[in-house]
Amino acid sequence: MRLPDxxxxxxxxxxxxxxxxxxxxxxxxxxxxxxxxxxxLGDGARRYVMNEFSSLGSNLVIVxxxxxxxxxxxxxxxxxxxxxxxxxxxxxxxxxxxxxxRLAPLVVGTSEISFGGRLRQVMVAGTTAEYIEVxxxxxxxxxxxxxxDWGRGVAEAVIGARIRDELFGVEPxxxxxxxxxxxxxxxxxxxxxxxxxxxxxxxxxxxVPAALAQAMFNTNTLFRILVEATGREAIEPAKRQIAEIxxxxxxxxxxxxxxxxxxxxxxxxxxxxTLTLGVAGIAAISLAVAGILVMNVxxxxxxxxxxxxxxxxxxGASAGTIRTxxxxxxxxxxxxxxxxxxxxxxxxxxxxxQLYPAFPAWPPDWAVIAGLATALLTGILFGVLPARRAAxxxxxxxxxxx
Amino acid sequence: MTAAAxxxxxxxxxxxxxxxxxxxxxxxxxxxxxxxxxxxxVAIMGPSGSGKSTLLNLLxxxxxxxxxxxxxxxxxxxxxxxDEQARVRSERIGFVFQSFHLVPRLSAAENIALPMTxxxxxxAERAARVAQALRDYGLENRADHRPDQLSGGQxxxxxxxxxxxxxxxxxxxxxxxxxxxxxxxxxVVRLLETLxxxxxxxxxxxxxxALGGRARRQLRMEDGSLQHxxxxx
Ligand SMILES: Nc1ncnc2c1ncn2[C@@H]1O[C@H](COP(=O)(O)OP(=O)(O)OP(=O)(O)O)[C@@H](O)[C@H]1O
Ligand SMILES: [Mg+2]
Numbered sequence: 001m002r003l004p005d006x007x008x009x010x011x012x013x014x015x016x017x018x019x020x021x022x023x024x025x026x027x028x029x030x031x032x033x034x035x036x037x038x039x040x041l042g043d044g045a046r047r048y049v050m051n052e053f054s055s056l057g058s059n060l061v062i063v064x065x066x067x068x069x070x071x072x073x074x075x076x077x078x079x080x081x082x083x084x085x086x087x088x089x090x091x092x093x094x095x096x097x098x099x100x101x102r103l104a105p106l107v108v109g110t111s112e113i114s115f116g117g118r119l120r121q122v123m124v125a126g127t128t129a130e131y132i133e134v135x136x137x138x139x140x141x142x143x144x145x146x147x148x149d150w151g152r153g154v155a156e157a158v159i160g161a162r163i164r165d166e167l168f169g170v171e172p173x174x175x176x177x178x179x180x181x182x183x184x185x186x187x188x189x190x191x192x193x194x195x196x197x198x199x200x201x202x203x204x205x206x207x208v209p210a211a212l213a214q215a216m217f218n219t220n221t222l223f224r225i226l227v228e229a230t231g232r233e234a235i236e237p238a239k240r241q242i243a244e245i246x247x248x249x250x251x252x253x254x255x256x257x258x259x260x261x262x263x264x265x266x267x268x269x270x271x272x273x274t275l276t277l278g279v280a281g282i283a284a285i286s287l288a289v290a291g292i293l294v295m296n297v298x299x300x301x302x303x304x305x306x307x308x309x310x311x312x313x314x315x316g317a318s319a320g321t322i323r324t325x326x327x328x329x330x331x332x333x334x335x336x337x338x339x340x341x342x343x344x345x346x347x348x349x350x351x352x353x354q355l356y357p358a359f360p361a362w363p364p365d366w367a368v369i370a371g372l373a374t375a376l377l378t379g380i381l382f383g384v385l386p387a388r389r390a391a392x393x394x395x396x397x398x399x400x401x402x
Numbered sequence: 403m404t405a406a407a408x409x410x411x412x413x414x415x416x417x418x419x420x421x422x423x424x425x426x427x428x429x430x431x432x433x434x435x436x437x438x439x440x441x442x443x444v445a446i447m448g449p450s451g452s453g454k455s456t457l458l459n460l461l462x463x464x465x466x467x468x469x470x471x472x473x474x475x476x477x478x479x480x481x482x483x484x485d486e487q488a489r490v491r492s493e494r495i496g497f498v499f500q501s502f503h504l505v506p507r508l509s510a511a512e513n514i515a516l517p518m519t520x521x522x523x524x525x526a527e528r529a530a531r532v533a534q535a536l537r538d539y540g541l542e543n544r545a546d547h548r549p550d551q552l553s554g555g556q557x558x559x560x561x562x563x564x565x566x567x568x569x570x571x572x573x574x575x576x577x578x579x580x581x582x583x584x585x586x587x588x589x590v591v592r593l594l595e596t597l598x599x600x601x602x603x604x605x606x607x608x609x610x611x612a613l614g615g616r617a618r619r620q621l622r623m624e625d626g627s628l629q630h631x632x633x634x635x
Contacts, residue, residue: 005519016507311503314464315517316492316568318485395464399503 001321010329017301021333024290024297028337028375029344031287035371036345036363038283040352042276044361049268051360053261058136059101060261061238063094063225063246067255084255085221086246088150088210093249094227097241099234103227104131105150105210109217111181113159113206115167122163122206124180126213134228137202142174142189145209153209157185161193162203180206181216235260280367284374290337291378298330298386302393309390310398319391326387327380334379338372345371409476410437411571411603412461417470419456419626430456431467432626438605440571443598445614446607448623454607455576457623461605462495462574463487475571492521496565498594500577502557504549504564510556511536511545514563521568535563539593555586562593572603579613591616 001009014021065086091105107126112119125131129147132139144158157180164173176187191202214220229238239258246256302309312322345363352361419431430453438444446454459465460472463479472480479490496517497503504513511532512519518528536542539559549557558578565573575594579587591613598604608614622630 001520002522002525004525005522009519012507307503308505311505312516312520313488314462314491314497314503315520315564316488317520318488320485321488321520396459399464399499 001317001324006325006328007332009325010332013301013305013325013329014333017304020297020301024294024333025337025340027290027293028287028334028379029341031283031290032338032341032371032375033345033348034286034341035280035283035367035374036342037348037352038279039276039367039371040345040349040361040363042272042279043364043367044352044359046269046272046276047360047362048358049272050265053265053268059229059232059235060134061227061229061235061242062259062261062264063227063242064223064257064259065221065255067257084250084253086225086256087220087222088214090246090249091222091225092150093245094225094242097238097245099229099238099241101228101230102130102134103225104128104134105222106131106224106226107210107213107217107219108223109213111206111216113163113167113178113180115176115178118167120163120166122180123204124213124216125205125207126210126216127207128210131207131226134226138192140190140192142187144189145207146188151211153211155183155185155212156188156209158189158191158207159187160191160201160203160205163206164190180208183212183216185212235262276364276367280370283371287371287374287378290375291382294330294334294379295382295385297333298326298383299389301329302326302386302390305390306393306398309393310395310400313393313395314399323387323391326390327383330383330387331376331380334376334383337379338375341375342368342372409473411440411442411475412436412438413471413473414460415471415473417457417460417467417472419453419460419465420468429626431460434470434626434628436621436628436631438603440603441598441601442603443595443618444603444605444621445617445619446605446621446623447609447611447614448629450609452623453626454623456626458574458576458605458607461572462497463491492517492568494571496568496570496573498558498561498565498573498575498578500580502549502554502561502581504557504560506549509546509548510541510552510560513549513560514567516564517568531567535567539563553586554582555589558582558586558590559593562590562597566597566602570602572605573597575604575606577607577609579608579610587613 063086088105091103094100094103104127109124110121111124113122127145128150129145131137132144139158140161142158145156146154148154157178159167159173167173167178168176173187173190177184178187185208191205191207194202210222227238227242229235239260242258243254243256247254309322349361349363352359414434414436417431417434418429421428421430434457446457448454456465460467467480470480471478474490474494479487482490505516508516514535515528515532518531536545539562541556541559541563544552544556549560552560573594578594579590582590594604594606595616606613606617614620620630620632621628
């Protein structure tokens, strides 16, 4: 049989049982769509996190109180009990390290902000003037915290775009006095809207001087010190120098963890990459299920077309021709299902991107290719048994059946 | 028996066919010897269950005998592999069935073309031969109709066109008029006889004595044995 004839024959045979064919194509397409959408979600999450961390700032080294045993970054022990306070004085001492360009201490807590009778819960970040440069952030209005003595601080606040909108609406915010906790702060600046942000979204953040935040939350310790190294190659020296300075200041004890952005990125990359793979595996199970469906549908097809198979044999078709015809049909149905599923999956991913513009839900190429290939392969693999059964039918008995 | 100058087209010698159903055995064919020359018109008759269809299936290489040899055009075809037998069916044998056996989803033209499609004949050649066949069998304006849109007689004409499209040496027909009324049946028989007149060997299984009587040679089966052969009477 010629290839175009084979394809037409298989197509007509599939078209002859639209319900059966439709169900099969649907099952296969759901499997492939699941692979595409789930991996788009998984890989989207990975890219999203990567983006977020990259946007933290460049050549960033992060110091956190408490010792992490593994040395690598582990979200589980990122928050550990602190044996010794990591203080503003420690932060200032780090400026002596030659590989450090600038740094900003960070104190974090939640409080309430109120203005003109409006009140809301906010995340408060206590830091210094350097913070905006270390994190490469942008201002929308006014100015950032003033330079000055890190141990004191003026009662000034820089607020996030969202806070501004909620508290002030269309009124001007600059120069107004707001109450944060039980203190009054003057609003000196508004951060540019970022639309996204991991952990600490500046849109809903209120930034005040570190010393005032420490007083507000009644603590001496810092949440983090964000250090910017002098260059990419200075990251490792900066890490060593920071550890050494803190060790000397803390009586020889290594009670802080120094991590680099690269380490964080690598860990998240690995973690979320594995997640995507796992999700793809789960989705692939639905493809296997679709494969079993292909087999059953084709077996039913063989049974229902027994007389036709007998006829084809009587008309001179060899067992090989009949096998090929049934395999071609299984392959075509799988291919149609795979392509439909690919379209559905891409559409689904596009809808997710539409709904959550910040979330890069693009299915990775490897997942798409693997999904399509698995669909075709399972379709053909599970088509072999029915095709062989068809080819082995005894023509006399097949013909006598109607 | 007249001495045949050349070897017969079909030569069956000592053919046995036994069906085993559990413990019981059914001798569908017992020591059947038949020679049929090229161009003959043979009717196979006999009561129900006498082995007529079994014999026809063997002649059409759809079934294998348990003993005996079958030579087709001088070549022993009983020992051929399944694929080689398929080739022989494709090139030399045309079937016409009582229940037509058309593929329901294919048009009349596609049904007629099916043996050529299976054999891998080029589309242009196929189209030409199908067009000729449609004309020959008066089906020109039925080419695109599917079997369920055709009358019984038209269906059997499509089936005959399909059986002849590969220009086989032998046409095997099992009760070709069994599902047709007398007038349409006669029309179908005349078509088959025209083919025979053109040199095709025609072997028809029938219950109908009148139809059997039109053949130049009658074979009478009984309980799996060849009871009577008008050529040897
Ligand atoms: N596949 C089979 N398995 C078992 N027995 C069979 C099989 N095919 C045929 N037979 C038996 O072989 C015998 C001959 O059957 P066959 O079909 O050749 O009869 P027939 O002469 O064509 O009858 P009819 O005129 O009713 O078509 C019957 O007894 C039948 O029951
Ligand atoms: Mg019969």
